[in-house]
Amino acid sequence: MTSTLKSLRTLSDPTRLRIVALLEKDELSVNELQEITRLGQSRISTHLGLLQDSGLVQSRREGKRTFYKLNTVANGAVGEIMQLAMRGAKELPEHGGDQINLRRILNRRREQEQVYFNQVAGRFDRVYGPGRSWQAFGHLLLRILPPLTVADLGSGEGLLSELLARRCKKVIAVDNSEKIVAFGAAKAKRNNLKNLEFRLGDLQNPPLEPESVDLVILSQALHHAQEPARAIRSAGRILKPGGQVMILELAKHGFAKARELYGDRWLGFAESDLHRWLEEAGFKKIEINVVAREEQPPHFETMLASGQK
Numbered sequence: 001m002t003s004t005l006k007s008l009r010t011l012s013d014p015t016r017l018r019i020v021a022l023l024e025k026d027e028l029s030v031n032e033l034q035e036i037t038r039l040g041q042s043r044i045s046t047h048l049g050l051l052q053d054s055g056l057v058q059s060r061r062e063g064k065r066t067f068y069k070l071n072t073v074a075n076g077a078v079g080e081i082m083q084l085a086m087r088g089a090k091e092l093p094e095h096g097g098d099q100i101n102l103r104r105i106l107n108r109r110r111e112q113e114q115v116y117f118n119q120v121a122g123r124f125d126r127v128y129g130p131g132r133s134w135q136a137f138g139h140l141l142l143r144i145l146p147p148l149t150v151a152d153l154g155s156g157e158g159l160l161s162e163l164l165a166r167r168c169k170k171v172i173a174v175d176n177s178e179k180i181v182a183f184g185a186a187k188a189k190r191n192n193l194k195n196l197e198f199r200l201g202d203l204q205n206p207p208l209e210p211e212s213v214d215l216v217i218l219s220q221a222l223h224h225a226q227e228p229a230r231a232i233r234s235a236g237r238i239l240k241p242g243g244q245v246m247i248l249e250l251a252k253h254g255f256a257k258a259r260e261l262y263g264d265r266w267l268g269f270a271e272s273d274l275h276r277w278l279e280e281a282g283f284k285k286i287e288i289n290v291v292a293r294e295e296q297p298p299h300f301e302t303m304l305a306s307g308q309k
């Protein structure tokens with residue numbers, strides 16, 4: 001039988017016309033169709049099966065539920081038949097009631113979606129949300145970065161370097177721990193990041209050519225340096241004119257145990273210290289803000305300091 005004849009035969013039944021008219025606005029599950037039409041579940045399923053066999057309706061599974069919707073690709077003769085079917089459906093005595101019930105069901109669905117967000121409004125940013133993470137936000141922000149050459153000084157194993165390498169032209173990660181450099185380099189190789197190079201060296205005198213990078217990053221590294229001001233001067237040396245230094249650093253704190261726990265040399269810095277060192281190194285457009293505060297004691301605060309060469 002041709003698809004035209006099959007469609008005509010399928011749509012010659014008033015119940016199937018009702019269903020088709022309901023699926024015009026949105027996809028619906030069998031339960032929802034049952035609630036709207038007050039027909040039995042098996043009857044609805046049988047009609048949906050026939051509509052699917054004729055290619056007039058398609059389905060999508062979501063967990064345990066299946067949603068049905070009109071097959072929108074129907075065109076030519078079948079498309080015309082569908083238009084006629086819609087017109088015919090409007091003449092059915094149940095049509096008015098069906099449409100009222102449909103609106104009620106769709107409104108209820110929308111309200112259910114909003115209930116959660118209304119409940120968490122005001123604390124949404126602090127509660128868990130599937131798929132929301134700083135890592136994902138980081139990737140999003142990276143996409144707006146131009147293809148830079150970056151030096152990550154005191155890089156550690158390359159948490160940030162790896163993220164940057166997925167977007168930047170080249171990333172040079174410098175660390176003075178042989179083991180960390182070996183581990184970071186092996187991990188970069190495993191992750192096939194050919195533009196990420198690890199170099200063993202001191203962040204106070206990094207093994208990089210003068211004026212060779214667009215961006216220098218010092219993330220939680222400065223408080224390990226014997227002479228933080230020298231590290232900032234070195235950042236200025238390796239930056240191209242117009243390049244940027246970005247420093248993530250702990251604000252001055254009194255948690256002395258950080259020395260033995262994390263090997264820290266300095267207990268963070270005052271904002272004024274960072275500002276002075278950046279200024280003395282010749283940086284312009286200096287900006288320093290506290291960008292994070294930990295909820296647990298000792299409530300470490302992170303500053304983000306930046307400057308342009």
Ligand SMILES: C[S@@+](CC[C@H](N)C(=O)[O-])C[C@H]1O[C@@H](n2cnc3c(N)ncnc32)[C@H](O)[C@@H]1O
Binds near residue numbers: 204
């Ligand atoms: C706290 S970790 C920070 C790692 C990374 N930047 C991050 O934010 O995840 C500090 C790193 O700096 C390195 N480091 C300490 N003193 C250094 C120095 N003088 N020169 C180069 N790296 C140094 C350590 O080996 C360590 O990997």
